[in-house]
Amino acid sequence: MAAALTPSLIPRSAVLQGVLCGLSLIAGYAIGGLARLVWQGLGLPQFSDRVKRLLLLGSGLFAAGLVLASLWLSLGWQNDIRLSMGLAPEQSGRLILVLAIALAVASVLLLLSRLFLKVARLVEGRANRFLSRRLAWMLGVGTAAFLFWSIGNGILVSRVLAVMDSAYAAIDATIQTDIAPPADPIKTGSAASLVDWQGIGHEGRNTVAAWPTAADITALSGAAALEPIRVYVGLNSAADVEVRAEMALAELLRVGAFDRSLLVIATPTGTGWVDQAGMAPLEILHGGDVASVSVQYSYLPSWLSLLVAPEYGRSTARAVFRKVYGHWASLPADERPRLFLFGLSLGALNSSLSADLLDVIEDPFDGALWVGPPFASQAWRDATAGRDPVSPVWRPVFRDGRILRFANQGTGFLQPDEDPEDWGRLRIGYLQYPGDPITFFAPDSLLHEPEWLKEPRGPNLPPGLRWYPIVTTLQGLLDVVTATQPPPGHGHVYAASDYLKAWTDLTAPVGWQADGMARIGYALRERGL
Incomplete structure (x- = not known):
């Protein structure tokens, strides 16, 4: 339990800290029980009752002292993390709550473990009448495991998943009262659009109505700007993946997206969210002369979408890429926009799976920005494993850097004195935070x-x-669950300032000097991005 109080990547609330301590306490108890069984099974000498009592008392006092000391120190550890993220410090009253929750969680788990053993022994006792002792024991443990798994997975987990599915479906269907259907005909969901406003879902409507507008960009740059094109097709826009991809292409053609200078296939996260902090800097840098397209594949959080139906994201990303790339590749090279892929989190994973480089090697797209790729992303894992051994895992150097590069907080893909031409025709960048x-x-x-x-x-x-x-x-598991709770620039919340640098290196916008970049950065911070 003491080790569970040490810091990790994300600051933990008292409730989560208590749960973690309770789990660790039971894990330690289980390891101790297993060690005892091994000791007895090996026939090692047994201690006398008096020695056992002394050992139990001594180890108990030592463990209690260690836990209390760690509990007290944990307040400082957690506050160090919180202060580094600009969060308010926790108060000492949290320690009592942590201890209470830890004991409660450990008690419940201990009762469940004893119930498991009681069921196993009951079955074993009945089976001993007609089976050998070893087979009876195996039958008892197997039966108890089957019963607990059936109850836990078949009833509790299924019911929880059903409730969560209904809740997120309701959120996705909710029409925001503060966002009206767009009047501009180039907007998805307008009267002229091929995609219905209601069908694009909650996150789709947020994306279409997102900042900045052409007027916002003009105010920042001082030059006339275009209205960014944001095509979005929702999960409820059509029942079939291929139909949704065809709708996306048709809408892109309707609004003249292939006449823009940049076209971005932005693969959303599990809920359908497209990070405004990621797209806004790009739209500003290029004076609104940007078109993006996103097709929703789920309304569940990324971790749940990946757990329940991982194939939906992959199949949708591939279908959209095939349609958009197919039309883009059919256009004359000097009459088409530069084509980029973009994705955050699960969107990064699915985006990286959308294109087979062997299929596009003769006419490759221009690049990709994949942000916060999940640890399960095979493309990211392969690139990280293939890095220069001298480079750290959190900032890999992959081969000669002609195609693939990595960036962290406050850094770009290019060195300050590097010629942008050193990065090749196809530019793929991973933006990732070490924490x-x-x-x-x-x-x-x-x-x-x-x-x-x-x-x-x-x-x-x-x-x-x-x-x-x-x-x-x-x-780490708890950190994954709470990774989106820190402020921008920490955890899994990527700051617009880092997106700004990444897109600048990837797309090489023209006309922006240091003072202009500072204005963009200030505007992004003012919006909490």
Whole structure:
């Protein structure tokens, strides 16, 4: 339990800290019980009752002292993380709540484990009448495991998933009262649009109505700007993936998207969200001369979408890319926009799966910006594993950097004195924060120290962060759940200022000097991006 109080990547609330401590306490209890069984099974010498009592008392006092000391220190550890993110510090009253929740969670789990053993022993006792002792034991444990799994997965999990599905479906269908259907005919959902306003869903309407407008861009640049084109097709716009992809292409053609200088296939996250902080800088940098297209594949959070139906995102991203790229590739090279792919989180994973480079190698698209790729992204894992061994896992250098590059907070893809031409015709960039648990969660941290914890460490990692078997994995899972709670620039919340630098390096906009870039940065910060 003491190790569970040490810091991780994301500040934890008292409730989550208590849950983590309770889980760790039971894990330690289980390890102790297993060690006892192994000791007895090996026939090692047994201690006398008096020695057992002394050992139990001594170890109990030591553990209690260690836990209380760690509990007190944990307040400082958590506040160090919070202050580094610009968050208000926690108060000492949190410690009592953490301890109470930890004991409650551990007690419930202990009762469940004893109930499991009671069921197993009951079945074993009945089976002993006609089976050998070993087979009876196996039958008892197997029966108990089957019953607990059936109740947990078949009833509790299914019911929870059904409730969550209904809740997120209702959110997606909710029409915001403060966002009216657009009057501008180039907007998706307008009277002239091929896509119905209601069918594009909650996140689709937010995307279409998002800042900036042409007037906003003009105010920042001082030059006349175009209205950004944002085509969005919702999950309820059509029942079939291929039909939704065809609708997206038809809408792009209707609004003249292929006449713009840049076209972006923006793959949304699980809920259908397209990060405004990611697209706004690009639209400003290019004077609104940007068209983007997004097709929704789910209304569930990314982690739930990936768990329940991962194939939906992949199939949708591939269908959209085939349609858009197919038309784009049919146009004369000097009469078509530059084509980029974009995705955040699950959107980055699905976007990276949308195109087979062997299919486009003769006429490649111009580049991709994949942000906060989930640890399950195979393309990201392969690139990271293939890095120059001298480069750290959080800022890999991949081969000669002609195609693929990585960036972190406050850094770009290009070095300050580097010639942009050193980055080749096809530019693929991964923007990732060293403290993003969705990117750097390591399932094998259960027994092995993850690479990102080794020296040299990435910037902004808590200095007290250490690896502990099992505990680090539990901490990482909770960090994944809470990764979007920090302010922009931390965790899995990517700041518009980092997007601004990334898009600048990727797309090389013209006409912006240092003072203009500063104005963009200020405007983005004013909007909390």
